[in-house]
Amino acid sequence: MTRSFRFTGWHMFATIALFFGVVIGVNMTMATLATRTFGGVVVANSYVASQEFNGWLKAAEAQKRLGWEPKLESIDQRLVVATSARHAVATAVARHPLGRLPDVAIRFTETAPGRFVADTRLPAGRWRVHLTFVRGADRADFVRDVAA
Template sequence: MSQSVARPFTGRHMAAIMLAFFGVVIAVNLLMAQLAGRTFGGVVVQNSYVASQHFNRWLDEAGAERGLGWGAEIGHAADGTIRVTLQGVPAGAQVTGEAWHPLGRAPDRVLRFRGTGTAFRSLEAIPAGRWRIRIEVRAGARRWRREQVVA
């Protein structure tokens, strides 16, 4: 019968364990940083100080828009165009818009709409997927905006 001899735990064993542990931690951190950098550019506004100077005006504009009582349903049609159905908007309103991919993977697109009454459809088709759509409705001197995610 043979007897196995236990080898002692040495400093080399501990060094190998520490190198393996920190190697895994560093590799995961590098992977996560690379994935985060590819999916979000990090720019919400170009200059946060300048944006802060306009904040109260933006709040006043939003309050005035809410007071109009207008509404909109925004959706992605089967042909790739964006359809907008307005509620409470006077006749003769004009609709414009923008579409951008939330993660910046596709270029931003300017949307032009054609329609009558309360139903509008974009002239440009956008690819399938998740898009953030911002529309602006103008009727005379009144302006109303809405932003919505469309999938």
């Protein structure tokens, strides 16, 4: 005596639920990995950006050769930068990461060779600081996060 298998509505429901559960699970995993590993870059015109990309790479290589890698810290809500960019003009723009506070333009005074102290204090909080050093024809731009 053989018993035949009947495919019922419950079997169909379980099959569809399992299928969509796997699809949704994979999509959620991929979306999570994508947002945690690469924040993305926004440009006004991607075609123009692609044409300028090699120039950006050359500028980055020239900046790296300068060796002006800055170390940024906040002392009493005043930014202090230590770098090998001696006798350079240092400026910065501090931006609040969430845009809750207005941008703060910062000028620095070189208090010792390679040590720059900000002329203004930052409001308390986390800031993303866009540093610029210029000495003659040499220029270097850096982005650092700091808590004031």
